[in-house]
Amino acid sequence: MLFKVRSEGGLVVCAPVYCELLAYPSATQRFVREFLDETNILVDFLLDEEIWQKAGNAFVAYAQRRRRSKGGPPKRMLVDFVVAAHALLRADRLMTLDASRYQQDFTRLRII
Numbered sequence: 042m043l044f045k046v047r048s049e050g051g052l053v054v055c056a057p058v059y060c061e062l063l064a065y066p067s068a069t070q071r072f073v074r075e076f077l078d079e080t081n082i083l084v085d086f087l088l089d090e091e092i093w094q095k096a097g098n099a100f101v102a103y104a105q106r107r108r109r110s111k112g113g114p115p116k117r118m119l120v121d122f123v124v125a126a127h128a129l130l131r132a133d134r135l136m137t138l139d140a141s142r143y144q145q146d147f148t149r150l151r152i153i
Contacts, residue, residue, distance in 0.1 A: 055085050055131075059077075099126065
């Protein structure tokens with residue numbers, strides 16, 4: 042999930058994270074919208090070409106590394122790369138429980 046530190050600006054999630062919130066087993070669209078409104082978390086639904094290019098390039102590099110290492114086809118989802126590219130280009134850091142997932146492919150991304 043993508044967040045900016047509240048003291049430095051607003052919180053924001055990109056559209057794929059919003060979709061993942063909707064998919065939570067007990068979540069409804071109304072609940073998610075009310076939660077985001079009440080917590081002042083914005084949803085950035087606009088993923089422009091720059092984000093897709095950055096995500097695509099990182100995903101290609103990852104897939105090539107997997108194949109070269111005989112690790113087989115890519116196991117990570119493209120959406121992980123879109124979230125990270127969005128954080129890198131439109132926010133100032135990424136909050137995640139799995140920092141190692143992003144560190145190799147997005148070395149300039151600040152992770153908390």
